[in-house]
Amino acid sequence: MTQTSKKTQEIDPGTRQLPWFVRGLRDGIPICMGYFAVSFALGITARGIGMNALQAGLMSAGMVASAGEFAAINLIASHAGVFEMITTCIVVNMRYFLMSCSLSQKLSPSLPFYHRFLLPYCITDEIFGLSSAVKGYLEPKYTYGMTIVSVAGWTTGTVLGVLLGNIMPAWAVNALSVSLYGMFLAIIIPPARENRFILGLVVISMTASGLFSVLPVLKEISVGFKVIILTLAIAGAAAVIHPVEERKEA
Amino acid sequence: MNSNYIYFSLLVMCLTVYCIRMLPFLVFRKEITNTFVRSFLYYVPYVTLAVMTFPAIVTATDNVWSGLAALVVGLLAAWFKGDLFFVAVSCCATVFLTGLIF
Structure with a gap:
């Protein structure tokens, strides 16, 4: 970069x-x-x-x-x-x-x-x-x-x-x-196909989001808040586990 | 409904939303060098969009099965073709066609 x-x-x-x-x-x-x-x-x-x-x-x-x-x-x-x-x-x-x-x-x-x-x-x-x-x-x-x-x-x-x-x-x-959802898929799926880590990230994110919408207590959380909580947690964990290397991305 | 109140409320809320979006652009004027922050921001779009897509796509229509069908078709179309417009239209067509059946 x-x-x-x-x-x-x-x-x-x-x-x-x-x-x-x-x-x-x-x-x-x-x-x-x-x-x-x-x-x-x-x-x-x-x-x-x-x-x-x-x-x-x-x-x-x-x-x-x-x-x-x-x-x-x-x-x-x-x-x-x-x-x-x-x-x-x-x-x-x-x-x-x-x-x-x-x-x-x-x-x-x-x-x-x-x-x-x-x-x-x-x-x-x-x-x-x-x-x-x-x-x-x-x-x-x-x-x-x-x-x-x-x-x-x-x-x-x-x-x-x-x-x-x-x-x-x-x-x-x-x-x-x-x-709109079709477009989201078109944005996240092609990079996930090329990169195993991003694929895992997408699967985990969707699973967590699904759990948030069915589990008691968690499902009371508004969609806006759910997006913030899961983004902070999952993208944060991903950044610790698999830091993006300098100069590699582009 | 008092129209002055409505216009005033709209002004307050539009400005608030604009500031939420604008502040990061003013604060982060240089490229961030911290690896953790850079990595975090790099992963944000994937997590955010995945969280917003599922399970919302399944419940977006008035029929869960057409929503599920749209999800499967969208995943396949994105995996094998990837073109944005094609994937979006495939999902719409799937909902339309399954709507004829269910």
Whole structure:
């Protein structure tokens, strides 16, 4: 991971000629599809507590967070105070903090400083996943391309959810709702195939996550917290057992 | 619902979420040299995405079997093909097709 060995590299030989921004727009399409289904449901929830399309649209464009926005809607519905809003937001969205820490290490030292104010807006589970899957340094244009397409889908879905309510057929919502998970698999499985340790990590993570959702007491923990606890524990243990060697990764 | 309260709440929460995402980019301006921290951050995406995928994919649809089918098809597609769009569409198509059966 030195400067010389960590140049921005291609990820997919099939798209070698495409500029990073265009590649971002392309990879944003499946994210956009998945977001549309989720945010449509979000819009229906927002409408339920009396938010209008403009408010819900602003919320989605400004926050770009699924669990975070569901929490935000509940906070508004319960007329929460500022302190409760801020603390709940921090807890529900804490995983983005970890993701930003991780992605900050993929930026070239020569990258202009303003990107450190633009990139944070783009940190969602999916865009983070794809941005970290790039080999070597991250070219921010790739992240911005994905963000434009996916936030468009996210915001449109929320607004339409408020305006159209329940008219989207269940089969369409069902089919679209697994799109995001399919993408996650496409990010973590190919490296796991090449690297036994990462394969083990993925299996352990999924098993632990499955146990957390069925075991008594543990299953009461919210999804946001579960992600934080398991990430700290498993990635922490992995870093002790199998430290990443210098200069080897790129 | 008071609309001033809603706009004010949205502003507070959007800023909070933005700061959570922005602070690490300001704090970690240089590459971290500590091997443990670097290794930890390197493993974060794999653990996080694995934890978020399973078991959520199974319960994402209104039918557990189509969710399970999507998981199996997604794993196979990712293992043998790997292309992001292809894997995502395979999962969606699986849910659509199993929805016709169950």
